[in-house]
Amino acid sequence: MKKHNFSAGPAILPASVIREAAKGVANYEGIGLSLLEVSHRGPEFTAIIEEATALMQELMELPEGYKVIWLTGGASTQFFMAPMNLLDAGETAAYVDTGTWASKAIKEAKGFGNIQVLASSKEQNYNYIPKGYKIPKDAKYLHLTSNNTIFGTQLHKFPKSPIPIVCDMSSDFLSRPLDVSPFGLIYAGAQKNLGPAGVTVVIVREDLLGKVSRYLPSMLDYRTFIKEHSLYNTPPVFPIYVSMLTLRWLKKLGGTKVMQRRNKAKAALLYREIDDNPLFQGTALKQDRSLMNVCFVMAPGYESLEKEFLKETEANGLVGLKGHRSVGGFRASIYNAMPKQGVQALVNLMRDFANRKA
Numbered sequence: 001m002k003k004h005n006f007s008a009g010p011a012i013l014p015a016s017v018i019r020e021a022a023k024g025v026a027n028y029e030g031i032g033l034s035l036l037e038v039s040h041r042g043p044e045f046t047a048i049i050e051e052a053t054a055l056m057q058e059l060m061e062l063p064e065g066y067k068v069i070w071l072t073g074g075a076s077t078q079f080f081m082a083p084m085n086l087l088d089a090g091e092t093a094a095y096v097d098t099g100t101w102a103s104k105a106i107k108e109a110k111g112f113g114n115i116q117v118l119a120s121s122k123e124q125n126y127n128y129i130p131k132g133y134k135i136p137k138d139a140k141y142l143h144l145t146s147n148n149t150i151f152g153t154q155l156h157k158f159p160k161s162p163i164p165i166v167c168d169m170s171s172d173f174l175s176r177p178l179d180v181s182p183f184g185l186i187y188a189g190a191q192k193n194l195g196p197a198g199v200t201v202v203i204v205r206e207d208l209l210g211k212v213s214r215y216l217p218s219m220l221d222y223r224t225f226i227k228e229h230s231l232y233n234t235p236p237v238f239p240i241y242v243s244m245l246t247l248r249w250l251k252k253l254g255g256t257k258v259m260q261r262r263n264k265a266k267a268a269l270l271y272r273e274i275d276d277n278p279l280f281q282g283t284a285l286k287q288d289r290s291l292m293n294v295c296f297v298m299a300p301g302y303e304s305l306e307k308e309f310l311k312e313t314e315a316n317g318l319v320g321l322k323g324h325r326s327v328g329g330f331r332a333s334i335y336n337a338m339p340k341q342g343v344q345a346l347v348n349l350m351r352d353f354a355n356r357k358a
């Protein structure tokens with residue numbers, strides 16, 4: 001049976017990328033070796049990482065002065081690595097608390113300077129994006145989470161900031177066009193919208209680096225990776241290869257503009273069903289709803305049907321729809337690689353279920 005993968009992460013990848021990656025594991029481009037066993041300094045991988053970096057620059061339309069680096073440790077390592085590199089002891093950074101990942105970023109940053117939390121939606125279980133807060137001009141940076149994977153909210157418009165924005169874009173990376181110029185640093189774990197788990201992309205404005213007085217171990221200093229083109233030590237060869245294949249796929253489809261159009265259409269289809277179907281209701285404030293992670297629960301009076309619906313999704317090949325424990329209900333992650341047919345299959349099942357149960 002054809003399965004549709006709604007997992008939050010590691011998540012769906014384009015089918016063509018998985019086929020190509022499988023070939024590379026067996027015999028990379030006919031060289032008689034697997035990509036898994038070639039040197040990271042050899043010609044094969046050199047070409048891969050160079051192409052991945054160039055595609056990233058092209059698809060993100062990076063202005064002059066920004067560098068792309070490939071790291072390990074996940075987005076969670078960036079929660080401390082960003083303040084460690086950008087914020088000196090005694091200096092202040094501003095954070096907005098929009099969910100579990102944002103609050104983890106806040107917790108880690110506190111070890112490196114003064115952390116000012118400008119706003120939080122915690123009191124409403126993070127079901128909206130705070131707006132209208134004042135951004136202090138004298139803070140080093142403003143940290144934002146562009147898409148809250150767990151709570152299904154997304155920043156549809158970034159605030160105008162007098163200071164560089166540092167942003168966790170793990171779960172909506174490359175899902176829409178972006179003006180990079182207000183950003184000082186962007187980071188994203190690959191396993192939501194780019195590739196398999198194991199690699200983290202950082203895009204950083206180089207002139208912001210080298211300003212802190214603390215000792216930075218080589219492996220935790222962004223400048224090491226810029227200087228060595230992400231080859232200071234052995235990089236995650238295979239995740240970078242698969243990410244490169246996904247970037248090729250994205251470019252071939254038409255880039256972030258086309259992606260945004262597709263993502264809007266998919267999300268509209270699913271939210272329309274959630275709003276129209278008497279059995280279900282959304283959990284996030286409508287204007288802040290994520291185009292990537294769609295969170296919904298059973299409507300009042302129908303709560304007892306939750307387990308049954310989840311069972312039916314699995315029986316129909318729709319996998320990974322169980323909501324995060326902090327929200328409950330369901331979460332449909334419909335990242336770039338999710339085809340519209342996948343969303344349509346879920347909508348059809350929701351409608352069919354309502355016809356039988358409402």
Ligand SMILES: *Cc1c(COP(=O)(O)O)cnc(C)c1O
Pocket residue numbers: 009073074075076077101145147148149168169170171189190192
């Ligand atoms: C998944 C996720 C993380 C954590 O990523 P790791 O790579 O597991 O460390 C951080 N932030 C956001 C927004 C995420 O979706």
